[in-house]
Amino acid sequence: MNLTTLCTKLNHRIRTSLLLLTAVILAGCGGEQQSGSGLTRVEQGSLNGVIHFGNGVEPEGLDPHIVTGVAENKIVSALFEGLVTKHPETLEVEPGMAESWEISDDGTLYTFHLREDALWSNGDPVTAVDFHWSWRRLLTPALGAQYNYNLFPVVNAEAYANGEIDDFSQVGVEAIDDYTLRVQLNNPTPYFLQLLDHYSTFAVHRPTIEQFGTISDRLSPWARPGNIVTNGPFELAEWQINSHVLVEKSDSYWDADSVRLNAIMYYPTENLVTEDRMFRDGQLHYTNEIVLDRIPVYRAERPEVVRIEPWLGSYFYMFNTTKPPFDDVRVRKAFAMVIDRQLITESVMQGIVQPSYALVPPDTLGYYPPSTFDYDPEAARALLAEAGYPNGEGFPGADLLYNTHESHRRLAVAIQQMLQRELGVSISLLNQEWKVYLENQDNFNYDMSRRGWIGDYVDPNTFLDMYVTDGGNNKTGFSDPRYDEIILQEAPNTLDRDKRYALYQEAERILIDAMPILPIYTYSTKHLVDPSVQGLPPNIMDHINWKYVWLDPNA
Amino acid sequence: MWRFIGLRTLQAIPVILTVITVTFFLVRAAPGGPFDDEKAVSPQVQAALEAQYRLDLPMHEQYLTYLADLFRGDMGPSFNYPGRSVNELIFQGLPITAELGFYALLVAVGVGVLAGVIAALKPNTVQDYVPMGLAMVGICMPSFLLGPMLVLIFGIWLDWLPVSGWGNTPGDKILPSITLGAMYAAYIARLSRSGMLEVLSQDYLRTARAKGLPERVVVIKHALRAGLLPVVSYLGPAFAGLLSGSFVVETIFQIPGLGRFYVQAAFNRDYTMILGTTTFLATLIVVFNLLSDFVAAWLNPRLRYQFNKGK
Numbered sequence: 001m002n003l004t005t006l007c008t009k010l011n012h013r014i015r016t017s018l019l020l021l022t023a024v025i026l027a028g029c030g031g032e033q034q035s036g037s038g039l040t041r042v043e044q045g046s047l048n049g050v051i052h053f054g055n056g057v058e059p060e061g062l063d064p065h066i067v068t069g070v071a072e073n074k075i076v077s078a079l080f081e082g083l084v085t086k087h088p089e090t091l092e093v094e095p096g097m098a099e100s101w102e103i104s105d106d107g108t109l110y111t112f113h114l115r116e117d118a119l120w121s122n123g124d125p126v127t128a129v130d131f132h133w134s135w136r137r138l139l140t141p142a143l144g145a146q147y148n149y150n151l152f153p154v155v156n157a158e159a160y161a162n163g164e165i166d167d168f169s170q171v172g173v174e175a176i177d178d179y180t181l182r183v184q185l186n187n188p189t190p191y192f193l194q195l196l197d198h199y200s201t202f203a204v205h206r207p208t209i210e211q212f213g214t215i216s217d218r219l220s221p222w223a224r225p226g227n228i229v230t231n232g233p234f235e236l237a238e239w240q241i242n243s244h245v246l247v248e249k250s251d252s253y254w255d256a257d258s259v260r261l262n263a264i265m266y267y268p269t270e271n272l273v274t275e276d277r278m279f280r281d282g283q284l285h286y287t288n289e290i291v292l293d294r295i296p297v298y299r300a301e302r303p304e305v306v307r308i309e310p311w312l313g314s315y316f317y318m319f320n321t322t323k324p325p326f327d328d329v330r331v332r333k334a335f336a337m338v339i340d341r342q343l344i345t346e347s348v349m350q351g352i353v354q355p356s357y358a359l360v361p362p363d364t365l366g367y368y369p370p371s372t373f374d375y376d377p378e379a380a381r382a383l384l385a386e387a388g389y390p391n392g393e394g395f396p397g398a399d400l401l402y403n404t405h406e407s408h409r410r411l412a413v414a415i416q417q418m419l420q421r422e423l424g425v426s427i428s429l430l431n432q433e434w435k436v437y438l439e440n441q442d443n444f445n446y447d448m449s450r451r452g453w454i455g456d457y458v459d460p461n462t463f464l465d466m467y468v469t470d471g472g473n474n475k476t477g478f479s480d481p482r483y484d485e486i487i488l489q490e491a492p493n494t495l496d497r498d499k500r501y502a503l504y505q506e507a508e509r510i511l512i513d514a515m516p517i518l519p520i521y522t523y524s525t526k527h528l529v530d531p532s533v534q535g536l537p538p539n540i541m542d543h544i545n546w547k548y549v550w551l552d553p554n555a
Numbered sequence: 556m557w558r559f560i561g562l563r564t565l566q567a568i569p570v571i572l573t574v575i576t577v578t579f580f581l582v583r584a585a586p587g588g589p590f591d592d593e594k595a596v597s598p599q600v601q602a603a604l605e606a607q608y609r610l611d612l613p614m615h616e617q618y619l620t621y622l623a624d625l626f627r628g629d630m631g632p633s634f635n636y637p638g639r640s641v642n643e644l645i646f647q648g649l650p651i652t653a654e655l656g657f658y659a660l661l662v663a664v665g666v667g668v669l670a671g672v673i674a675a676l677k678p679n680t681v682q683d684y685v686p687m688g689l690a691m692v693g694i695c696m697p698s699f700l701l702g703p704m705l706v707l708i709f710g711i712w713l714d715w716l717p718v719s720g721w722g723n724t725p726g727d728k729i730l731p732s733i734t735l736g737a738m739y740a741a742y743i744a745r746l747s748r749s750g751m752l753e754v755l756s757q758d759y760l761r762t763a764r765a766k767g768l769p770e771r772v773v774v775i776k777h778a779l780r781a782g783l784l785p786v787v788s789y790l791g792p793a794f795a796g797l798l799s800g801s802f803v804v805e806t807i808f809q810i811p812g813l814g815r816f817y818v819q820a821a822f823n824r825d826y827t828m829i830l831g832t833t834t835f836l837a838t839l840i841v842v843f844n845l846l847s848d849f850v851a852a853w854l855n856p857r858l859r860y861q862f863n864k865g866k
Contacts, residue, residue, distance in 0.1 A: 144602075146600055170667075218638075242809075274704065274809055278809075280711060435587025439591060440707065473594060
């Protein structure tokens with residue numbers, strides 16, 4: 001320290017005592033530096049079966065019927081189990097609370113047989129009555145559950161949730177006995193089983209909820225450590241806000257013998273740079289993200305920890321088709337055809353995402369979107385001239401709206417330049433804080449806007465049903481009667497997967513021909529994963545089935 | 556004196572009330588609401604959510620109910636963390652932020668006074684320029700730069716200290732305390748330098764030296780006491796500033812303190828949480844300022860006299 005040299009002229013005793021004081025202060029701040037075994041937290045964890053998991057943001061809650069986010073899902077899926085679970089790699093449905101089920105020939109009547117050895121963490125048996133009551137809770141209008149629509153395929157569920165009927169016995173779910181649950185659907189919804197692995201359809205423990213509040217009480221503290229009763233492979237042990245959530249292996253879980261982790265430590269890691277440092281310092285087994293600029297470094301130095309995989313999500317811009325200049329489909333198409341997606345994904349996005357020319361990501365459980373257009377600046381210029389703006393002359397200008405974020409800005413700048421260069425049109429960039437951006441989208445107070453969509457379940461429907469006429473997530477003004485007919489009537493009633501996918505292709509073709517959205521790329525998930533982590537195969541949902549995860553300290 | 560204290564305290568009440576009122580209506584005026592999300596919420600669900608948080612009542616009723624609850628010490632439920640109250644969240648974060656602030660203040664005073672005194676002993680020499688130059692750098696360097704730099708050096712290259720956390724691994728409190736304290740240390744260094752310079756030229760110190768006291772006694776026993784008065788009166792506001800300004804450091808080091816709630820609440824439009832944290836911090840700042848007024852008045856009778864005469 002150069003302070004010492006500065007002090008030479010000072011009386012020796014003063015100097016010593018002041019330095020001593022500083023030392024005492026610093027020591028008071030937390031004692032000596034790392035001591036003990038000399039192992040990092042990750043090495044220690046691998047030996048003890050404790051995974052240290054970067055979970056993005058602080059969970060807002062752990063009530064399966066109320067939470068909505070990805071971070072919450074990662075915890076709730078360790079604490080609870082639905083009627084079914086998903087295979088960690090193929091995402092095909094596996095038995096969960098239900099050990100078997102039958103589907104009627106017309107595909108609308110499901111009979112679930114619950115396993116008799118399933119227990120809540122307090123020792124109560126998990127029964128069909130629990131699911132019946134839990135689904136009633138999810139659909140109770142006053143609860144205001146954002147994901148209640150996941151049960152809308154069930155007969156009368158939507159009417160009950162919207163307060164049109166008060167009698168829950170009219171809803172198509174029935175507990176025949178303690179271990180048999182019968183569900184009547186409106187249409188043979190082929191992805192219905194997938195929905196039963198979504199946390200909104202999980203069962204919750206009725207006595208616990210009623211001990212701390214009513215069926216419709218969002219604000220009750222039932223889902224807190226010490227109160228919460230769960231039925232999954234892990235139990236909630238600690239939850240210190242903005243610090244960590246700790247879950248420990250449950251002994252009462254029916255398949256506890258298969259569970260190989262002893263505990264999961266979740267950390268809120270909203271600051272990507274901090275998360276990166278934690279990984280490098282051996283504090284995390286798994287990061288929620290990778291800082292884009294560091295990807296080349298990791299690829300060069302530690303390629304074995306980099307996990308970049310396709311994700312069931314689309315990144316696109318949408319047009320406000322209700323006002324000029326984007327009420328003209330030729331303008332929208334011209335814009336879409338001059339975006340060099342290859343260049344964007346390779347340079348701006350470091351080659352980690354795939355260019356996209358449609359809405360649904362490719363290979364969504366065997367579905368591939370139709371290809372209808374390509375990068376073609378020549379044709380684009382012709383279209384724009386046809387629309388009355390030859391070489392961009394007379395183009396009124398437009399704002400490109402995005403929520404404040406460095407990666408959105410970079411992409412927007414690249415696209416702004418491509419439009420300028422190829423079409424001679426100038427658009428201005430407009431970044432807004434998240435909630436402001438959302439409100440302006442909702443009010444059609446935008447020209448062009450960034451949008452992203454992550455699928456809720458593995459089926460093209462989770463993307464395509466956004467664009468039905470006046471759909472809540474449409475936000476573009478797009479409306480097409482044939483499209484509505486396919487999405488709302490024909491596809492839900494088509495049992496055969498190939499025929500249904502052909503219908504979805506037809507719908508997607510209609511959508512892309514009208515171009516209310518400008519597809520850009522298909523998302524990827526980006527994680528740094530310590531080599532000791534096993535049983536975490538990549539899948540398109542970025543879904544983790546915690547039962548299968550384990551740690552190999554020797555890897 | 557008691558009259559002075561009583562009146563100043565009464566004056567603080569309208570200040571706090573104004574803060575509450577302005578905040579209440581400002582957050583409601585901000586675009587977007589607590590339930591807006593990427594996925595649209597159906598009108599029925601939106602209505603149910605608003606009813607759960609009493610947002611369906613007329614605005615003036617909401618305001619009066621909020622004030623009534625606040626008067627009973629209840630800051631309401633958090634919008635963003637269903638099942639948790641604002642009181643609970645604030646009192647969970649406060650001890651951590653206070654601890655961080657306290658250590659940062661120790662760093663600030665320790666380093667700042669040391670540097671200031673060293674500089675003042677030999678004004679306009681290298682011994683003055685170097686610490687004061689460093690202090691200037693300290694004032695100018697934002698914590699979002701200093702923090703990651705310290706982490707890179709001491710956490711990753713040298714591997715001496717943990718890169719993040721609070722109270723999990725030994726030593727993880729050192730870097731955040733230094734990062735947060737640095738700016739205040741720099742300011743205190745300048746304050747103590749000028750304070751000391753003024754005092755060192757006083758006649759009574761010349762007398763002290765003349766009667767043969769060693770320089771060490773002169774500096775420590777006589778000069779420091781008077782020279783550090785400006786630093787002492789700065790401590791109250793500094794501590795309030797440390798409590799309310801620790802957001803950046805809390806984010807860099809993953810510290811579960813109050814500052815993160817404060818900023819997250821604004822992004823989430825968590826109305827009750829914004830109001831709660833703002834009211835709480837405003838009250839804290841008012842109280843610290845009152846206290847330093849009282850101390851100043853107690854130390855300096857002229858202030859009291861002016862106050863009594865002026866009313």
